[in-house]
Amino acid sequence: MSRTGRFGENLAINGIDGSYGWPVIGHTFDYLSDTYAFGRTMRARYGDVYRCSAFLQNFIVFNSPDGAEFVLKDEASQFSSKLGWEAFLGRLFPHSLPTMDFSEHRHHRRIMQSVFKKQALVGYVPLIDQVVIGNLRTWPTHQAMPAYPAIKALTLDIAAKAFLGLELKQDTHFINQNFIKLNNGLAAIIPWPLPGTALHQALKARSNIFNYFSPLIPQKRRSEGQDIFSRLCQAQDENGADFSDQAILFHLSNVLAAAHDTSTTSLTITLDLLCQHPEWQQRLREQCLRIDPQDITYDNLESLEEIEWVFREALRLFPPAPQLFRRSIKECQFGNHIIPANTQVMVDCGYIHRSEHYWNEPTKFDPERFSPARNEHKAHPYNWFPFGGGSHTCIGLRFAIMTAKIALYHLLRDYSVFATEQARYRILPITKPRNGLPVILTKN
Known part of the structure; x- marks a missing residue:
């Protein structure tokens, strides 16, 4: 007998082994x-394939590289990202790249790619560099400070300059708090926008x-600015079609939310791991000292390969x-599973x-696993x-890595960092x- 969930999805997947957990809440907690x-x-x-239930949904879990490739690469066009993310992103970002499929997704992604091409990235480097230098000067030395909110302020400032071409100094708290509420609505336990719930607050924040x-x-449609907001407002496909105002707002808020919060998370985790492994701080610092801080360019950032190893290792672990x-x-x-x-x-x-099964000593912090001599991450795509992965690979991947390199370059070149807990x-x-x-x- 077929059963459907609140989004019309099939719930009858008992043919695959697994566990639904507790009634209603499943394995949410x-x-x-x-x-x-x-x-x-x-x-x-x-x-490596099983059924499960959480967040008021039943689903089949794939937890092997082969399974990930089957689903995400999706060579036979068998899976919908739009429907897959409906419960989490559908209410908040219904017209963004993750919630689009096939021809619609290709059309919008093709337009957006212009803001992340190499030529555009080269232009963002001096903007990000100036923001990082200015922010680090405000960080206190020789006294404890919470790194996460400081990094969050930094990434929001980077977003303001590179993404928006704006000064948000007076509105930083307002923008920050709204993006926090927006992201808190992504995994809301109560999936209806009842007053006071996370989803209700997220919709209000949007x-x-x-x-x-x-x-x-x-x-911005008339601006000659190099920021992403201006580029989105002026981007056109090969037929001369551009984005509507609504499409610009959905794409901009989705990109900002993803870049702002994921950059904050990844940089915070990287800093935490470097505090736990001061020998890597020193190793990266020696690499940073080989580049003149007045000569930070897109091409020079390529030589900071060990910073990228550390950043990739942080993203592996978290x-x-x-x-x-x-x-x-x-x-x-997939295999024997229908x-x-x-x-x-x-x-x-x-x-x-x-x-x-896929990594050597997987819980160990070991950035050299990403070195050309080992390339553990390339054992399987x-x-x-x-x-x-696949056609929905994050469009801002290179921007994120570039931003992390610039931030870590200045931080590690000028400071030593110690975690107090x-x-x-x-x-x-x-x-x-x-x-x-x-x-x-402490200043070096």
Whole structure:
């Protein structure tokens, strides 16, 4: 007998081994409590494909690189990103790249690619460089400060300059708080926008963000600025079609939310790991000293390869999106498993990144695993995929790595950093340290 969920998805997936957990809530609190430990437990019990229930959904979980490739690369066009993310992004970002499929997705992605091409990235470097230098000068030395909010202010300032071409000094708190509320709505336990709920607050925050940026669109359409906001307002496809105002607002808010919060998360985790491993701080510092701070260019950043190893290792241990979602649009088969049509599927990136099946000593901080001599991440195309995969690979991947290199270059060249206590992380919906990661900076 077929059963459907609140989004019309198929719930009858009992043909695959697994566990639905508690009635109604399923394994929601297992994911919220420790998503990585829960992934290990389920893999040990049920193998690399199993059924599960959480966040008021039933889904089939794939937790192997082969399974991730099957779902995300999707060579046979069997899975919908739009329907897969409907429960999480559908209400908040209904017209953004993750919630588009096939021809619509290709059309919008083709327009947006212009803002992340190499020529555009080259132009963002001096903007980001100036922001990082200015922000670091305000960080106190020889006294404890919470690193997470300081890095969050830094990434918001970078977003303002490079993404928006704006000064947000007076509105930083307003913008920051609205993006926090927006992201808190992504994994809302109560999936209806009842007053006072996370989803209700997220929708109100989105309205605030739209009202803030909407009056700026006409000016940005005429601007000669190099920022992403201007480029989005002026971007056209090969037929001369551009974005509507509504499309610009959805794409801008989605890109800002993703870049602002994931950059904050990844830089915070990288800094935490470097505090735990001061020998890597010194190693990276010696590499940074080889480049004149007056000569930071896109090409020079390529030589900071060991910073990139460390950043990639941080994203391996704490991927910004530990779970990725799709929905099957027709019945298909993976190995011996039949995946029914219209069924939610999850790719457990968090498990794959930390599994002894795919990595050498996976819980160890070991950036050299990304060195050309080892290349553990290249043993399979989907051993390491914190930016997603297939046609929906994060369009800002190179921008994120470039931003991290600039920020870490200036921080490590000029300062030594010590954590006063170990970070304690909340993983979902966005990974962040509960204690703010208190650190002490000393000038080198």
